Amino acid sequence: xxxxxxxxxxxxxxxxxxxxxxxxxxxxxxxxxxxxxxxxxxxxxxxxxxxxxxxxxxxxxxxxxxxxxx
Numbered sequence: 001x002x003x004x005x006x007x008x009x010x011x012x013x014x015x016x017x018x019x020x021x022x023x024x025x026x027x028x029x030x031x032x033x034x035x036x037x038x039x040x041x042x043x044x045x046x047x048x049x050x051x052x053x054x055x056x057x058x059x060x061x062x063x064x065x066x067x068x069x070x
Contacts (some may be wrong), residue, residue, distance in 0.1 A: 003015070003018055003019065004033075004038070004039075004053045004056065005053075005056060008052060008053040008056035008057050008060070009042075009051070009053075009057075010028040010029055010039075010051050010052075011049065011051070012030060012031075012049070012051075013026075015029060015030070019032075021055070030051050033051075036054075038053060039051040039052065039053060040052050040053075040054050
């Protein structure tokens with residue numbers, strides 16, 4: 001989870017590299033997080049799938065909007 005806060009848009013390859021997971025482990029992890037509503041699939045059918053943590057991105061968007069207003 002700390003990786004998702006620092007990097008709210010991930011691929012399974014990123015998770016493998018940053019956490020030292022095997023590809024099957026990373027795929028199981030994103031599947032569980034998707035089922036829990038933490039990650040949302042974006043782009044790609046089987047290849048080049050990107051997963052995003054929408055809630056973190058929403059917080060960042062709100063912060064950026066506040067900076068523009070401020």
